[in-house]
Amino acid sequence: MLVLGIESSCDETGVALYDTERGLIGNQLHTQMAMHAEYGGVVPELASRDHIHRLVPLTQACLAEANVNIADIDAIAYTQGPGLGGALLTGTSFANALAFANDKPVIAVHHLEGHLLSPMLADDKPEFPFVALLVSGGHTQIMAVTNVGQYQLLGESIDDAAGEAFDKTAKLLGLPYPGGAKLSQLAKEGVTGRFEFPRPMLHSHDLNMSFSGLKTSVLTTVNKIKAEQGEIDEQTRKDICLAFQDAVVDVLTRKVQDALKQTGFNTLVVAGGVGANWKLREHLKQLPAKVFFPPLALCTDNGAMIAFAGAMNLHKAQTVGGFDVKPRWPLIATR
Known part of the structure; x- marks a missing residue:
C-alpha cells in the first residue's frame, strides 16, 4: 500500500x-x-x-x-x-x-x-513495548507504548516544553532564531562548573517535569551579569549554555530512567526535535536499555x-x- x-x-x-x-x-x-x-x-x-x-x-x-x-x-x-x-x-x-x-x-x-x-523509519527499528520520550518545542511527554495506538501517558512537562525552554533561553542570551540548536552548539565550548542551574522536579517522585523555573534562573543570572559587566562576553554565554543544557538533560535522563524502572521495559524510543541534541543522546545511550532515535533528518x-x-x-x-x-x-x- x-x-x-x-x-x-x-x-x-x-x-x-x-x-x-x-x-x-x-x-x-x-x-x-x-x-x-x-x-x-x-x-x-x-x-x-x-x-x-x-x-x-x-x-x-x-x-x-x-x-x-x-x-x-x-x-x-x-x-x-x-x-x-x-x-x-x-x-x-x-x-x-x-x-x-x-x-x-x-x-x-x-x-x-x-x-x-518516526524511529521506526530508521534501519534499526524498535520493537514493542517501549518507553517513548517525546521531546520537542511544543511537547515533552513520557509514554508507555505497547502497540500502534496503545499509549499510556506516564509524565509530562507541567509548563514549558524542553524545546520551548531551549529557544526562550537562547533568546535571553541574544542568540538568533531558532536559538535552541545554536545554544546546543555553543554548549560544546562551555566550561563545566562555572554556573549551576536548578533541576526542577528531579526528586518529585513522579515522572512530571518543569522547565519554566529553570528558564527564570537563567534570566536572573543574565540580568545580574549585565548589571555588573554591562554585557555578556562570548565565553560566559557558552558557559551558561552548557549549564542550562546540562540541567535539562539531567532532568530528562532521570525521568526516563525512572520510567524504564516503573514499566519494566528495556527499550527507549526518543522522538521530536530535541531528540537531535548531542548531549541528550550521549546521556540516554548510557542507560541500561536499548535506545532508538529517528534519523536526524x-x-x-x-x-x-x-x-x-x-x-x-x-x-x-x-x-x-x-x-x-x-x-x-x-x-x-x-x-
Whole structure:
C-alpha cells in the first residue's frame, strides 16, 4: 500500500510517500526558518501563506522522486492536529481536495503519533513495548507504548516544553532564531562548573517535569551579569549554555530512567526535535536499555512521519467528506 503524507502543522511543509513493502520512497521538505528569523519567532499568518505556496510543488517533486503517479497512491494522510490552526488548515484542505479529485481515501493523523512512530523509519527499528520520550518545542511527554495506538501517558512537562525552554533561553542570551540548536552548539565550548542551574522536579517522585523555573534562573543570572559587566562576553554565554543544557538533560535522563524502572521495559524510543541534541543522546545511550532515535533528518516536523503513521493506521481511512482541524488535541485523549 502506498500512502502520501502531508505535514503543515507549524513552520515546515513536508510531503512524503511511504510504501508498506518498500519503505520511504519519496520525501520533500521545506523549512520556513529563514523567513521567521527576521521576526524572532514563528508568525502564524506568514506560516500559513507559505504552506499554500509550497504544497503543490513539493507534492509534484515527491511524486517525481518516487517515480509514481497520483493514481498509484492508495491513501492520503495529513496532520489534523495539534498545531497552528491556519497552518493545519492549509495541509488538511489540500489533502482532502487532492483525495476528492482523485477518488482516494484520507487518514487524519495526530502530529504527536507521527513523532512517536518516526524511529521506526530508521534501519534499526524498535520493537514493542517501549518507553517513548517525546521531546520537542511544543511537547515533552513520557509514554508507555505497547502497540500502534496503545499509549499510556506516564509524565509530562507541567509548563514549558524542553524545546520551548531551549529557544526562550537562547533568546535571553541574544542568540538568533531558532536559538535552541545554536545554544546546543555553543554548549560544546562551555566550561563545566562555572554556573549551576536548578533541576526542577528531579526528586518529585513522579515522572512530571518543569522547565519554566529553570528558564527564570537563567534570566536572573543574565540580568545580574549585565548589571555588573554591562554585557555578556562570548565565553560566559557558552558557559551558561552548557549549564542550562546540562540541567535539562539531567532532568530528562532521570525521568526516563525512572520510567524504564516503573514499566519494566528495556527499550527507549526518543522522538521530536530535541531528540537531535548531542548531549541528550550521549546521556540516554548510557542507560541500561536499548535506545532508538529517528534519523536526524526526521527529528523535526516532516511528511515522512505522517505518511508512516498513516500507513500504520490504514484501518482508519475514510472517504472524503467534511473535515476539521484540531489545534489542541491531546494524544491520549483520542484513544
